[in-house]
Amino acid sequence: MLSWSKRDIFLSTCEQSLLVGIFDADEMQTNVYAHLNELQSLVETLGISVKKSLLLTLKSINPRHLIGNGKVDEIAQIIVDEEIDLVVFDNDLSPAQQRNLENRWEIAVIDRQEIILDIFATRASTREAVLQVSLARMKYSLPRLTRAWTHLSRQRGGARGNRGKGETQLETDKRLVLNKIARLKKDLKKVSDQRKIRRKRRLERSMPSVSLVGYTNAGKSALLNSISDSNVLVRNKLFATLDPTTRCFALQDGRELLITDTVGFIRKLPHGLIEAFKSTLEEALHADVLFHVVDGSSDELDEHIRVTYRVLRELNAGDKKQILVLNKADKLNRYTREELRMRYPESLLVSARSGEGIEDLLQTLAGILNDDYQVITLNLPFNRWDLRAKLHRDSTVLREKYSDEGLVIAVRLNNQEKNRFSPYLIDTDWIPGK
Ligand SMILES: Nc1nc2c(ncn2[C@@H]2O[C@H](COP(=O)(O)OP(=O)(O)OP(=O)(O)O)[C@@H](O)[C@H]2O)c(=O)[nH]1
Ligand SMILES: [Mg+2]
Structure with a gap:
């Protein structure tokens, strides 16, 4: 299994993909085609073209490869014949299934979740979105990374010393990802606190x-x-x-x-x-x-x-x-x-x-x-010009006129705002806007 940064580079070089959708025999055929068409648009959004799509029904789930051995071989042949360099499953693959299929076919194998994560990663434009997508990707990669390392350390030959080394490597790697997740969470909290302040200001309007x-x-x-x-x-x-x-x-x-x-x-x-x-x-x-x-x-x-x-x-x-x-x-x-x-x-x-x-x-x-916003009329005393300024800034003022005690102002407010201004509320047949 490739690390995430290497995977990114690798995926960006993929050109021809094969899509695989698995459906239950009782599922509507039209639904299944629509789902696969949607997967095709998702894959194409990443700039990868779709050479072929396969729809499979499964008699039973093969935990190792998800699909049966016969199908694994059949697809291996298609990969060669059609020069496929990426296989995309519409169904979720476990980290082990993904790794086993990659080892067997010697090309990248990904699932719908990963495609969506990749699209989000390329589209994120603000700092908050970038942080959020990185966090989601890290969390997705953590179990895959862990098992990939376990698998690699076992491959290293199983001598006692080696295994120890493998485990240390795994621990180091896990710690790095966990540290990164913790850092991303901290950064995100900062950014989202700032957004909350902006939201509060907006709500005050x-x-x-x-x-x-x-x-x-x-x-x-x-x-x-x-x-x-x-x-x-x-x-x-x-x-x-x-x-x-x-x-x-x-x-x-x-x-x-x-x-x-x-x-x-x-x-x-x-x-x-x-x-x-x-x-x-x-x-x-x-x-x-x-x-x-x-x-x-x-x-x-x-x-x-x-x-x-x-x-x-x-x-x-x-x-x-x-x-x-x-x-x-x-x-x-x-x-x-x-x-x-x-x-x-x-x-x-x-x-x-x-x-x-x-x-x-x-x-x-x-x-x-x-239904939510009503036109109301207020009589603001001359010493509350600040309130007039607020109304002009944050709401729709329909009409104003001077009275003996101050300013009569017709404005559209929601209930919450209306309560705030209740001391100045007046009942008048002065019709706003006319
Ligand atoms: N024919 C037609 N096409 C439309 C209309 N509205 C949007 N589209 C097209 O539909 C596609 C998607 O439009 P967007 O506005 O990006 O859709 P969106 O809902 O914002 O999509 P996401 O941001 O991915 O959630 C674009 O190619 C648009 O040109 C419409 O009224 N008529
Ligand atoms: Mg949009």
Whole structure:
């Protein structure tokens, strides 16, 4: 087994891969193909082309190689005939199975988890994301590393002295990785403390906010662009977004909102990565409303929605107010549109590309926010000009006029903010905005 840095270099030289998917006989054939197609996009995202895909059913699990000896030989032949230099399994491989297959085929063998970890590693752009991905990779490599060393030390011949040396080497190596994990955790804590301060500042503002969540490649970043006209990275590559990116935009009535993009979810997201991104996602989930974005043109729509709900529940955000947004409407014909409307009556059909449905989406959002944010009127005394400045900075001020005692100001606030300003609240029929 190769060490991680050597593995990185090695993987970057791989050109032609063979994909292997294993399915139960009772699994739907279409699902299995969709999963393998998804694995193909993941592998291609890393710049490795897919020469061939194999679907296998297993009568029983062979603990040594996962697949039976006959299949191991058959694949060995394909590797030679097709000049394959990388085999990727859709199923998880144990560290031992991975090593045994690599020894047998003499090329790199990796699983879906490792592919996802690698994609995250290449996409991480902020310091926090880089640290989080490194930590997840270290944790993934620890058991593999340990067993690899045990295996190597045994290979060294088994003389007593040698074995002792092997064990020392293993211990040293383990300690190095554990030290690195401890250091990464410490660095991460520092970075996330800083983020908490920023979040607190943001929460002190009463500006409403919305977060885009959903399966990878659904079009969240494209939708953010379309809504905020910003330049967030949009790519036809999975996981183009790793760090939440926040923009500000205004509704038609002038109300300003924050909109945050998040990292896409995926089937079988390695657990270490869910952990890693929890903190980053949690911040986004503090939003007033979630746009749950799905690729409406995907055959795997139902599964994508299910995966996203599951992750949201894991993040304790299952009950959050959300709008199901079926994106890529420009790719749908009349019949599919009708069918989707019947299957998901609560959803909105939009296209980030053509702009279709975006106005409806923003109006629905405004409706939800109206329930949370109210227009209230305050009478601020002249000696509290600081409060006026705060309202102008952090909320939407609709109108102001001078009165005998001070300034009458109509402003949109949520309940929490409203309580803060309750001493100055006045009941008036002065209609704001007119
Ligand atoms: N036809 C069509 N394509 C779209 C639409 N919205 C996005 N796309 C394409 O879908 C692909 C993925 O879009 P992104 O916005 O990067 O998707 P994402 O949900 O942010 O993906 P991750 O960041 O990986 O989670 C890109 O090739 C977009 O151009 C749309 O409304 N119509
Ligand atoms: Mg994105």
